[in-house]
Amino acid sequence: MNNPMKKNEFAVVLASDNRGILPLSVTVFSLLNTAGPETFYKIYVLSDGIDGENWASVERLAAPFDCRLEFIDVSGILEKHDFPHTEQWPVPAWGRVFIPELLKEERGNILYLDIDVLVCRDLTELFRTNMDGKAIGVVFENFSRPGSHFNERLEMPLTCTGYFNSGVLLMNVDVFREKNLVRAVLDYAVTHRDRLTCPDQDALNGALCELTVPLHPRWNWHDGLTRRILKNDPREQFWRGVTPRQAVEAALEPGILHYQGVHKPWRYNWRYEGERYERVMREAGLLRGPLPGRTLPAVLKKHLYRPVYRMTARKILRLKEGFDNRLL
Template sequence: MKQNALEVVYASNDGYARHLGVSLCSLLDRNQDMEEIRVHILSMGISRENQARLQRLADRYERKLIFVEIEALEGRFDHPVDTGGYDISIMLRLFMAEALPKDLDRVLYLDCDTVVAQSLKHLWNVRLGDRIAGAVMEPTIYKEVKESIGLGPEDGYFNSGVLLVNLKKWREENIQEKLLEFWKEKGGKLFASDQDVINGTLKGRILPLPPRYNFFTNYRYFFYRSLLRVSPSYRAVTGAEFREAKHHPFIIHYMGDERPWIAGNLNHYRKAYERYLAQTEWAKTPKEKGKRLYMLAYHGLDYLTVLCPSARFAISQSMGMRFVENRKKDRK
């Protein structure tokens, strides 16, 4: 494998194809310094029309796009699966080693709701050693969630939206089988579904990456000391790294409810999404309506984070499971 050849993986259904297009456009635009880029899309029903749109986007940058259709995903589980209201396609990443070429030893997985803001050359060259993957810590996850998957206060919890994966070790150690077994042991139901499965299964085998490689947009309003208070394991990240991520993120992750494609959102980083949306064939797609008041209230919660972090944590804790119920009513 060429050191300067970037291998990227996305996973999507048809409903998220537009956001995949935005992320793909940003990836290709910001990484024109890479000698070669191959993008693998694990598809669960992406329409021919949307596949053609994505292909034309890749052709514009003269990059390779490979679609891998995954059918009957439910049939791969011998137990009921509850994804908390999300489409089951979110589980696709668990099967990446099986779906991708066997000679592919290393990949960068990206969620569709990300925008690449700078070259990923340095991220791609991070050495994983004996770790299975590299990821960015998510310190605001609830203590109860960590405990439910066997993690203690000093154990890091990682967001699965950006994963630098050692596919060779993944295959050698039968990680896919271990992930599915962990999921089964938990009854096929966890708070953050596949993300919890990855964290529980790969405890101690994930390399912490700087937050600039997966910056959650609502973290703009958190203080570093507040994050340390709720998660001692976040000491793996320095205050300087956290502040740098706020101002110069390499990958922006629109995690949470303040999404840039919803009308009325006031996300500070929304212009990055809008800039690349305008360069895709989905440019004229109207924003989702009906949530303006909710968007205003959510943005108020952002500022509450600045004024009184403890109040923000308390509200998030009490409403966490309610957010899951809301997702069930508004499936992707």
């Protein structure tokens, strides 16, 4: 229950069905295990048919921490709204859009997290972002430019900052309600149905592109961006939507790691930040033996990638040293 001595009380929303219970559990544990002594999280899980046994397992995981955990059934959303859901992009993927309607008692900033993220630090700094009257805080992956894959496809004007990843969203629910933005996102999804490749993310980008606040990339960093630092020219002003300095800061000290893509860290693979995720799984008691999928070809591939990762780490550190020297 809520500790009245704590100063920072924040609402965090995740969404899952029974298939996602393991990564959901890891994300919940990482969120609570990195909370500062003054931080109290209210965690809402948007549930599409999570059964009682899985529900109870997440509750047991959260029980040692001072927090509030609540499950909200969203399986009936399909009956009330028309939006382009698919097997690949099911109801939980769209749950983030309905947060301002589902959590009517909440005000101000609410954080949505995909369940394939790992929280690496207390999130007070993120929650205290000045939203400046805008609807949503995001990490951009690309900036707007003529002929881009998103500006033309999604009819996003060049005045929009760029295209963001929707795996981490800081949502100002007051603005969402004032401007009826849930309806705006759903309407956009329906009218642009044939143009959406990542339906929920595309619809959020298209409908909200002029109501965004850029977040530091540390709040939604993934290893693909880390590796691409190797190709970065530090003299460039921007690189994939962020400055080189921000990219280096995020790679060295990520706040939230996003394991996007098909190679998920709860199965053995070669990904750069996989070992960090595995350590958290073991600390949470969610993994006692080897990771599933540990085969000889997979082990060999991981070893083949190690020199690339070492080279990446050295490049990042050299870039940091260069930035630090410029300040002297």
